Amino acid sequence: MGGLVGVEIPDPVSVESVSAWSDEVDVVVIGAGMAGVSAALEARSTGANVLVLDAGGRLTCTSAMAGGHFYLGGGTEVQQETGWDDSPEAMADYLALMSPECDPAKIRAYADDSVEHFRWLESLGFRFNRSFYPHKAVVQPGTEGLSFTGNEKCLDVADVVKPVPRGHKVPVAGDTGGAALVVGLALDKLAEQGVEVRWETSATALVLDGDRVAGVTWKDLDGTGAIKAGAVVIAAGGFVLNREMLETHAPDLLAVESNGMALGNTYDDGLGIRMGQSVGGVADHLGEVFLTGPFYPPGEALRGIVVNKLGKRFVNEDSYHSRTSAFVFEQPDREAYLILDEATMVEPSYRFQPLVDGWDTVEEMEQALGIPAGALAATLDSYNEAAARGEDPEFRKAPEYLTPLDNGPWGAYDLTPGKCFYAGFSCGGLRVTVDGRLLREDGTTIPGAYAAGACASNIAVDGKGYASGIQLGEASYFGRRAGRTAARQD
Structure with a gap:
């Protein structure tokens, strides 16, 4: 997107104030990430005349950074x-x-x-x-x-x-690149079908004709203009790069500033969400975030236990990495440690977690970590006794990862935000129907307005329940639904 920053909601533009239209199309799509290209393809497949605006260049979208x-x-x-x-x-x-x-x-x-x-x-x-x-x-x-x-x-x-x-x-080896392949193929399809993607062109406001969204204003390096459209699909990304919105809605994401990164691109500034709000739309779950600092692979790291500053476990260690991370952020002072013994000690492959030290006794470890005397020892005694039976009655870690941690010396990796590297993104967005129609607070729809992807609230509403692939999956699926419905303008 680009343009207006902060938490300010841009005023919509009245159709009467538009002196001339630079273009007239059936559907304008704002954003050429996974949601936007999917919406544009589906709208075009119904016979609609479609135009896509993107503030960046080809494959600068956040979708292209994903693992696929x-x-x-x-x-x-x-x-x-x-x-x-x-x-x-x-x-x-x-x-x-x-x-x-x-x-x-x-x-x-x-x-x-x-x-x-x-x-x-x-x-x-x-x-x-x-x-x-x-x-x-x-x-x-x-x-x-x-x-x-x-x-x-x-x-x-x-x-x-x-x-x-x-x-x-997607069949691309490694942690990234797969999603870029898919978005690139979709862009190629759009070109084959005669759909223009106008790069380095930022949407700036929605145009209203009464209570109906009837277009969008834009700017690029050469000037400004307005596009008349039967419908507008907002697919402009989240707000993880907007510090003011994070301070207001999702401060947990600010905790990674000193040692971490936002999973987003320059244009994840929340303007798409705020444009939707400008015409009466509402946003849901803006405080929900995805955060992760995975300590696996290797899977053997899951044989350790994760404890807080009180020496207490708080999650089954074989959880999905963002679920574990979400629980870390709920602990006192957000302090947490992965504890391993000599028999289980491994180095996390991503090396996000610093090794605090190693100790010959649990008592020494408690003192070094600032854990109350006897607390971690009690946790280990209880865990080890159950693990020896192949059980974990407290948190129910899978038996394949259960082994007593009774073979000293012991070591601890620091999972505390600021010391451990975390990455994250925003989960909330505009309230929409299953077909992407933008909703008001009273549940009525806003004619001509649709949203999908990271600026809409669909399935990926929190980190604890997230699974890798949901964001790309829902962006493409609900993007298609939004594009199809917008093209019909019903």
Whole structure:
């Protein structure tokens, strides 16, 4: 997006004040990330005349920085060919358990249409590998097409919903690059279909004709103008690079400033959200964030325990990394440590967590970490006794990661924000219907206004329930729905 910063909501422009239109189209899409290109493709497929505006250049979007997981299920070809039995019902049950505040209609639509959406993604010009990666990882290192990318295998979750992997990775090795491939292919499709993407062009305000959004004003390096449109789809990203909005809504993301990074690009300034608010839209879950400083891989690190400054455990260590991180941020003074003994000591592959030290006795470790005398010893005694039986009655860590930590010396990695490296992004956004229509506080829709992606509130509403691939999955899926509905203008 670019342009107005801070928390100020830009005034909408009345149609009467527009002296001339630079363009007249059926649908304007603001943003050329995963949500925007998906909306534009779907709108164009209905026969609409579409124009896309993007403040940056090709593939400067935040989507292009992602690792390339799409959270898909219900029985995709990858799931079937790797021997996993899934259904839309099971997928919806899992998402509802992880995102209880999400509109059930959105979860159900996303799950019901997941197989079709999987095929649509492949129609862009790539193919998910029909292979499964079984190990605990943030992103599988190779090009395996399927892995567990959430909390599906955590015992408290598996008691309710049968564990099924749904993290579909684009066939690009490594932690990044997969999503850029998909967005690039979508941009190529738009070019083939005659849809212009106008780069380095920032939307600045929405145009109102009565209570209907009828276009958008813009600026670029050469000037300004206004575009008349039957509908506007806001797909302009989140607000993780807007310090004032973070201070107001999501201060947890400021905690990573001294040692961490925002998962976003320069144009994640929240202007899309504020433009939606300018015409009566409301925003939900702006205080919810995704934060992570994963201490796995290797998966062996999960054999340790995570404790707070009081020496108490507070999470099952085999949780998805953002769930563990969310619990860290809730602890007293946000202090937390990963404790390992000589038999389990490994170095986290990403090296985000500094090694505090090693100690011959637990008592020495307590003193060095500032933990009350005897507190960590009591935690270890209780944990070790249960782990020797292959149990974890307090937090129910999976048996494969249970082993007594009774073989000194002991070491501690620091998980405390500021000492441990964390990354994060904003989760909240504009309140929309399942088809992306922008909603007022009273539940009525705002004619001509739609939103999708990181500036809309759909399924990815908090970090504890997040799974890798949900943001790209929902951006593309709900982007398509918004584009299709905007083109119909019904």
